[in-house]
Amino acid sequence: MPAPRTETLNIQTKPIMKVLVVYHTTYGHTLQLARAVEAGVKSVAGVEAVFRRAPEFPHVEKELEAGDGYATKIWKDQKDIQPCTLDDLREADGPLLGSPTRYGNMTAAMKALIASTASLWLSGAMEGKPAGVFTSTATTHGGQETTCVTMMIPLIHLGMLIVGVPYSSEGMLHTEGRGGTPYGATTTAGPKGELAPTAEDLVRCGNPSDPGWGKSLLESMTRGGLWVGKGAVTCGVTPCHARWARAGFALAGYGPRRPTVKCQAARWME
Numbered sequence: 001m002p003a004p005r006t007e008t009l010n011i012q013t014k015p016i017m018k019v020l021v022v023y024h025t026t027y028g029h030t031l032q033l034a035r036a037v038e039a040g041v042k043s044v045a046g047v048e049a050v051f052r053r054a055p056e057f058p059h060v061e062k063e064l065e066a067g068d069g070y071a072t073k074i075w076k077d078q079k080d081i082q083p084c085t086l087d088d089l090r091e092a093d094g095p096l097l098g099s100p101t102r103y104g105n106m107t108a109a110m111k112a113l114i115a116s117t118a119s120l121w122l123s124g125a126m127e128g129k130p131a132g133v134f135t136s137t138a139t140t141h142g143g144q145e146t147t148c149v150t151m152m153i154p155l156i157h158l159g160m161l162i163v164g165v166p167y168s169s170e171g172m173l174h175t176e177g178r179g180g181t182p183y184g185a186t187t188t189a190g191p192k193g194e195l196a197p198t199a200e201d202l203v204r205c206g207n208p209s210d211p212g213w214g215k216s217l218l219e220s221m222t223r224g225g226l227w228v229g230k231g232a233v234t235c236g237v238t239p240c241h242a243r244w245a246r247a248g249f250a251l252a253g254y255g256p257r258r259p260t261v262k263c264q265a266a267r268w269m270e
Ligand SMILES: Cc1cc2nc3c(=O)[nH]c(=O)nc-3n(C[C@H](O)[C@H](O)[C@H](O)COP(=O)(O)O)c2cc1C
Pocket: 024, 025, 026, 027, 028, 029, 030, 031, 100, 101, 102, 103, 104, 105, 136, 137, 138, 139, 140, 141, 142, 143, 189, 193
C-alpha cells in the first residue's frame, strides 16, 4: 500500500500592516516615547514597525556635530536611525508621530517633514490612514494638549483618521505630574530635562495590555485598516475636534479626494 502523500504548504508570513513611528527629539525624551510606541507596534502579530527620525536641519546638524553637550550625545546616539522620507510616509499603513513641544507646537523639524508632503496631499496617498501623535513638554502645562492637537491639524488635511487615547485607557484619570492626555501619549521632561518618562507614560505609548490607545490603534490596523472605534467627521474647527477626541472618537477631515477640494487644489497648483 502506498504511503499517504503529505504536502507542505508554503504559507508566507508577510507583515500585513506597516506602522511608521517617526519622531524628533533634542534631549531624548520623545525618543524614549517613540521606542515604547515601537515596542507596542511590534507586539501586534502581523504588524511591521518602521522606525524613523524627522530629518534634522543641516545647520542644526552642524551645531550638534560640533558640540559636546547632552544634545550632542543624544544626536550621536541616533546615528543608526534613518531619516524619514516621503516614501516611508507613502508606504506606511499608519503613521505615529512624536515631537517635543516648542512654544506649545511641534518642532520646526517635524513641521518641515509634514510640510514636505504636498505630493502626498495632492495624490491623496495618506487619506484614510489611521494616525496618532505623542509629545514631550518640559512642564505640566507647557503644551501637552496644544502640541498634540496642533500636530493633528495637518494630518487631518492629509485625510488621515486621528486617534487619541480613550479614557478607558489605564491611568487616564489622574492629577499627577506626568503625561496622560486624551489627545496622544505624553510625558513631562522637567524644566532641565531632568525627568524621565514614567512607567504610566510608556504604557500609554503602546503597551499591548493597555485597553486604550496602543491596543485600539494597533489592533485596528491589523484588521486591514478598518477602524474599530467610532469615526466622526467634524466641522474642522479645533475645539470641536478636541471635544470628539476627548470622547474617544477617531477624527476625520475632508481629504483632497473630495471633488470640490480637488478642484481648489488644482487651482492652487496653476
Ligand atoms: C525653543 C524651545 C521652546 C520650548 N517651548 C516649550 C513650551 O512651550 N513648553 C514646555 O513645556 N517646554 C518647552 N520647551 C522644552 C522642550 O519641550 C523640552 O526640552 C522637551 O520636551 C524635551 O523633549 P526631548 O527630550 O524629546 O527633546 C521648549 C524648548 C525649546 C528649546
